[in-house]
Amino acid sequence: DAGITQSPRYKITETGRQVTLMCHQTWSHSYMFWYRQDLGHGLRLIYYSAAADITDKGEVPDGYVVSRSKTENFPLTLESATRSQTSVYFCASRDRLGSYEQYFGPGTRLTVT
Amino acid sequence: DAKTTQPPSMDCAEGRAANLPCNHSTISGNEYVYWYRQIHSQGPQYIIHGLKNNETNEMASLIITEDRKSSTLILPHATLRDTAVYYCIVRVSRSGGGADGLTFGKGTHLIIQP
Numbered sequence: 279d280a281g282i283t284q285s286p287r288y289k290i291t292e293t294g295r296q297v298t299l300m301c302h303q304t305w306s307h308s309y310m311f312w313y314r315q316d317l318g319h320g321l322r323l324i325y326y327s328a329a330a331d332i333t334d335k336g337e338v339p340d341g342y343v344v345s346r347s348k349t350e351n352f353p354l355t356l357e358s359a360t361r362s363q364t365s366v367y368f369c370a371s372r373d374r375l376g377s378y379e380q381y382f383g384p385g386t387r388l389t390v391t
Numbered sequence: 392d393a394k395t396t397q398p399p400s401m402d403c404a405e406g407r408a409a410n411l412p413c414n415h416s417t418i419s420g421n422e423y424v425y426w427y428r429q430i431h432s433q434g435p436q437y438i439i440h441g442l443k444n445n446e447t448n449e450m451a452s453l454i455i456t457e458d459r460k461s462s463t464l465i466l467p468h469a470t471l472r473d474t475a476v477y478y479c480i481v482r483v484s485r486s487g488g489g490a491d492g493l494t495f496g497k498g499t500h501l502i503i504q505p
Contacts, residue, residue, distance in 0.1 A: 311492045313492065320495045320496060320497055320498075321435070321493075321495040323492035323493075323494075326492055336492060368434045368435070370434070370435075370492070378423070378425055378440070378480075378482050378493060379425075379437045379440065380435075380437060380492075380493060381437070382434030382435045382436065383434050384433060384434055385432075385433070385434050
């Protein structure tokens, strides 16, 4: 399917477990982003990537790790999940030469118990 | 990036035009105005953007005042499916560069009434 997809859509995990959220886009966009959305905070940028093997921290990177070995994939890993990481996570992408027209995935709702 | 101010909520009757205001009085000359919306439980969706001229696409129109200190997003014939949170974002657009993300505020919760 064309577009940007995220998996899983829903995940429940326990404190201390490692969790990886997947993001895949079919447009060959250079830039990809991870945001989290919590009540009262709106969307906050966790990490972003300008191209394969180039990543950088956003506003709230602590507790998260990203990698980008292929242009189309941008996984987000919680190395040791905490309850404060319970959130809805959105992946987004945009074209290098475009404007800030970002395309968002459907989100992953993560609950850490 | 310039700060934006939006009303927290608005109502509009189905079939009427929905006019969503945004104040960005500290906008600088190279900053664009972007509008996104987020329908409940979905990811944000790009609507439109502009620099100083009015813009129109299949979804909406964007009217930017001459002094660029405010703008209005217009949904010409609102439907129930337009009920969403609408975000006004001001951002420098750096073609070919600038990977940092968007800063979303609290937006305006637009409720379309049947």
